[in-house]
Amino acid sequence: MSAPEHPDWSDRRADARRNHERVTAAALAIYAERGLEATVPEIAARAGVGKATVYRTFPAKTDLLDAIARHHHTWLSERIERAAGTGDALDGLRDFLDDLSDRLAADRSFAEILPRTLDLHDRERASDVLAGLIRAAQRDGHLRADATVQDIHVLVGGYARVLLDLGIRDPAQWRRYAGLVLDALRG
CATH class of the missing domain: 1.10.357.10 (Tetracycline Repressor, domain 2)
Known part of the structure; x- marks a missing residue:
C-alpha cells in the first residue's frame, strides 16, 4: 500500500504548472520584444512572479x-x-x-x-x-x-x-x- 499523498500536493502541482505557463508566456513576449537582451527580472515582472519562481521553473x-x-x-x-x-x-x-x-x-x-x-x-x-x-x-x-x-x-x-x-x-x-x-x- 502506498503512502497517502500530501493534501496540498495536487495544489502545488497545479500552482507549479500555472507558474510554468505564466513564466513561459512572459518569456516568449519579452524575448519577442527585446531578443537576447531580455532579463530574468523583466520576465518575472511580466509573469507577475518573483525571480526565484523563474529560476525554479528554469534553473539556468x-x-x-x-x-x-x-x-x-x-x-x-x-x-x-x-x-x-x-x-x-x-x-x-x-x-x-x-x-x-x-x-x-x-x-x-x-x-x-x-x-x-x-x-x-x-x-x-x-x-x-x-x-x-x-x-x-x-x-x-x-x-x-x-x-x-x-x-x-x-x-x-x-x-x-x-x-x-x-x-x-x-x-x-x-x-x-x-x-x-x-x-x-x-x-
Missing part, C-alpha cells in the same frame, strides 16, 4: 532559451510541413517565406535564439522537409537547379540580421526581402 538561462527555441522550432516545423503539403511547391515556398518573414519581423528572439540552441536532429528534420519542397519546385521548373536549403538559410539570415540591426519591424518590408530571395532562386 540556457534552460529558458531552450524552451523558447523549442516553441519556435515547433512553429517552424509545422509551417514547413504545411508548405510542403500544398499542391504547388513554388506557392508553398513563397507562402512559407512570407510567413517566416512576418514571424521574424514580430519576434526578435526567433532570429536570435533558434539557430543557436536547436540540436542537430531538429535542424536536420526541418531542413529535410524544406529540401523536399525545394526539389519539388526545381522539378516543376520554378527554381534554379543549384538552389539549396543553405541558400535560403544564408539569404534569409542575411536580411534578418540587417533588418533587426536597423530596427525595422514592418512585416511588409520583411516580405519584400523574402520575395527577393525567391526571385534570386528562380529558375
Whole structure:
C-alpha cells in the first residue's frame, strides 16, 4: 500500500504548472520584444512572479532559451510541413517565406535564439522537409537547379540580421526581402 499523498500536493502541482505557463508566456513576449537582451527580472515582472519562481521553473538561462527555441522550432516545423503539403511547391515556398518573414519581423528572439540552441536532429528534420519542397519546385521548373536549403538559410539570415540591426519591424518590408530571395532562386 502506498503512502497517502500530501493534501496540498495536487495544489502545488497545479500552482507549479500555472507558474510554468505564466513564466513561459512572459518569456516568449519579452524575448519577442527585446531578443537576447531580455532579463530574468523583466520576465518575472511580466509573469507577475518573483525571480526565484523563474529560476525554479528554469534553473539556468540556457534552460529558458531552450524552451523558447523549442516553441519556435515547433512553429517552424509545422509551417514547413504545411508548405510542403500544398499542391504547388513554388506557392508553398513563397507562402512559407512570407510567413517566416512576418514571424521574424514580430519576434526578435526567433532570429536570435533558434539557430543557436536547436540540436542537430531538429535542424536536420526541418531542413529535410524544406529540401523536399525545394526539389519539388526545381522539378516543376520554378527554381534554379543549384538552389539549396543553405541558400535560403544564408539569404534569409542575411536580411534578418540587417533588418533587426536597423530596427525595422514592418512585416511588409520583411516580405519584400523574402520575395527577393525567391526571385534570386528562380529558375
